[in-house]
Amino acid sequence: MAEDMENLYQERLKRYTTAMRNEKPDRVPIRIFAAEFAAKYAGYTSQEVTHEYDKAFEAVRRCAKDFSWDATVINMVYVWSGLVDHFGQKYYKVPGIELPPDVGFQYFEPADEEGAFMKEDEYDALIDSPTEYLANIWMPRISRNLVPIGTPNTFRNNMAWLKGGISMMAYFGACGEAVARLKSECGTVSAIAGIIKAPFDILSDKLRGFRQVSIDVYRQPDKVEKACEALMPYLLQNAMVTSDPTRKVPATVWLHRGTMFSKDMYERFFWPTLKEIILQLWKNGIQTLWYGEGSWSKWLKYTAELPEKSIVYHVDKEDIFEAHKQIGDKFAISGGIPNDLLAFGTPREVKEYCKKVIQTVGKDGGYIMDASAIIQSDAKAENMKAITEAVLEYGVY
């Protein structure tokens, strides 16, 4: 790697990690999570980047270079259709197959109990042995190609497991190379490593479905609670083994359903196991990026229970200034630039908003520039440029 690129990378890594530790770097770091925006900017359809991950990686590199991002994710269009297709997975809808070519991949929520990937009477099986349950019952149910244990084996079943495994190796191997190229060609940091999901979100998103779990919390609350507890060690382990071995960039928790429940339900089903995962990671030196979709402001007092610097608090739809007031002394904050502004505002409006955020939330460091939500192709390129300009103009300490 060229020396100047290495220097640029090291400078950016320092800037990014310093801000995430809630300290003051040389300037506000720009860390953008761009999905279909990157594809459109590079001249690809969503279909292309979903089916060919090399194009997705390349699109991100184009953006990282052109917009001078300090850190980004090598591919936010994370559902590679090859992997999904080998299993014949049912819960993702993919552009160019079940969706138009220019929209993003989407999760398809089961409509009712009949369609649920985990049935209402299967809690005990999940609680007794999550791995057995997932491999033997859940996997065949979410897949068109796998057959359930106890039924006659098929060639397609064998090939699906084999090709699924090969696909996973191929994709994650390519991810490693993409991280290296992002560094050597753009001097940009791969922003995150390690996936965390709240146990309740796994139950709600991938197993029972939100509508079913909403009924379960009334009909069989003890089992819902036990299921979250049973899933917790697996999700912790998953985060541990996928995290950054150098402990520099955070693991990310993508939070979904917690905001939709009452205080009592949040306290009982959502928070305890999520908190435990974050605490355990922090004990191992791993910071968590708290990526709460929607507004998590009503749970700030719980989030504030976490140890200082253990998380970076990302702001989606809540008031970023209020969040900063309440927890800014404990945790760094990221995001908060509204996506509707990026889609419909002018560069001048975007710049003004960024300036306001930098000068209040980022006043003493501890702020990482990003949009509120992952950026799709609705965002205008000139508005993305305005973000960078605002940081360079107002974000130098």
Place this chain on the structure above:
Amino acid sequence: MGENRDIYKALVSLKEKEVKSLVSQKIEEGMPVDDIMDQLQEALIEIGNRFEKEEYFIPDLIYSGAIMKDAVALLGPLSDDKSRSSKGKVVVGTVFGDVHDIGKGLLVMILSNAGFEVIDLGVSVEPKKFVDAIKESGAKVVGMSCLLTISFGAIIDTVNAIKEAGIRENVAIMVGGAPVTDLVAEKTGCDYYGKDAFSGVKFASDVYAK
């Protein structure tokens, strides 16, 4: 009604078993089906009020919907006898390319409970389907759901299709969903941003009250 408000109270408190046994019991005792339905529907309205006061949340709405469905099933064909006056027609769908349906499903449920006749077009609805449904039904209100920022373009396409069909003046357009804001509603040419299903009901009621 005094002494017979038990069904209402049980449903408002989300007591599933109690609602079921009370409905069965009242049918046995010969309570008019209309009275039972009134209590159930009034309970749903009260649950909506509590949702707006943040005493109840989305899962509570979903659960109340499930209890209601079972209760109505107990009434069986009896409940069909009651001719309920429709407050008006509303066309509802998730915009083209977007397959999210939880929010849209809630809007359909809450509008129906509030007495509207809902034409539910489902998810990933092409603009032309919205136009056809508005024309066929004569609905004065259309509600679009959108869960991804990438779908903002589909809202614009739908509004444009409605304009091109020459029916924009006949129909009030509301839009909702997680990434939607007042700015999105304004820039896509909609008339109203509904932050939740209940604001959608209020908007539809206002349109039909004019």
